[in-house]
Amino acid sequence: SQKIEQNSEALNIQEGKTATLTCNYTNYSPAYLQWYRQDPGRGPVFLLLIRENEKEKRKERLKVTFDTTLKQSLFHITASQPADSATYLCALDRTNFGNEKLTFGTGTRLTIIP
Amino acid sequence: IAGITQAPTSQILAAGRRMTLRCTQDMRHNAMYWYRQDLGLGLRLIHYSNTAGTTGKGEVPDGYSVSRANTDDFPLTLASAVPSQTSVYFCASSEDGQFGPQHFGDGTRLSIL
Numbered sequence: 001s002q003k004i005e006q007n008s009e010a011l012n013i014q015e016g017k018t019a020t021l022t023c024n025y026t027n028y029s030p031a032y033l034q035w036y037r038q039d040p041g042r043g044p045v046f047l048l049l050i051r052e053n054e055k056e057k058r059k060e061r062l063k064v065t066f067d068t069t070l071k072q073s074l075f076h077i078t079a080s081q082p083a084d085s086a087t088y089l090c091a092l093d094r095t096n097f098g099n100e101k102l103t104f105g106t107g108t109r110l111t112i113i114p
Numbered sequence: 115i116a117g118i119t120q121a122p123t124s125q126i127l128a129a130g131r132r133m134t135l136r137c138t139q140d141m142r143h144n145a146m147y148w149y150r151q152d153l154g155l156g157l158r159l160i161h162y163s164n165t166a167g168t169t170g171k172g173e174v175p176d177g178y179s180v181s182r183a184n185t186d187d188f189p190l191t192l193a194s195a196v197p198s199q200t201s202v203y204f205c206a207s208s209e210d211g212q213f214g215p216q217h218f219g220d221g222t223r224l225s226i227l
Binding site (some may be wrong): 006031032034041042043045046057089091093100101102103104105106 | 147154155156158159162172173179190202206211213214215216217218219220221
């Protein structure tokens with residue numbers, strides 16, 4: 001069955017360092033992969049979308065990579081700040097299984113320590 | 115401010131009661147979605163609508179129904195609530211039913227006793 005795994009439930013990073021979050025998937029061949037941020041008590045907020053033919057996408061301090069051979073996406077936050085503390089979700093489409101909707105991972109809770 | 119409005123923000127409901135969660139968007143998006151979010155399980159799609167007048171089943175549709183009479187509104191109804199439907203419910207929208215970014219409301223926290 002299709003499965004999405006995010007590297008860990010929680011990740012603590014010192015302020016100023018680069019935070020790297022991992023999203024692995026099995027039994028998928030997604031055309032797109034998306035990353036969202038979710039703060040406590042709020043809905044997810046879209047951050048970045050990367051297509052299967054793109055290796056890397058950047059937005060300000062954020063960088064996403066997409067390796068379809070490894071079936072993995074890495075999400076980097078450089079020069080991390082306490083305000084970056086949140087839960088980060090990856091999501092993939094399910095085109096190849098006849099249901100063209102997003103499937104979300106369970107998320108990684110990132111804490112940036114001052 | 116443009117976005118998704120969900121109501122109520124929270125609700126405690128007796129098992130067996132009927133409940134409708136409301137969702138309204140003002141972005142004129144064609145597609146709308148209902149998810150539930152549970153600890154350890156992440157966001158799971160309940161129902162979706164690619165355009166007004168059409169709906170489809172997601173991953174966990176049992177016990178829920180939806181309607182899409184117009185572009186802006188996408189209510190979710192629990193006909194007879196059960197404790198396993200205790201969850202946080204999120205409504206979302208996107209420009210179309212493909213794979214573009216989804217915009218989420220801030221959720222309805224529902225407890226079924």
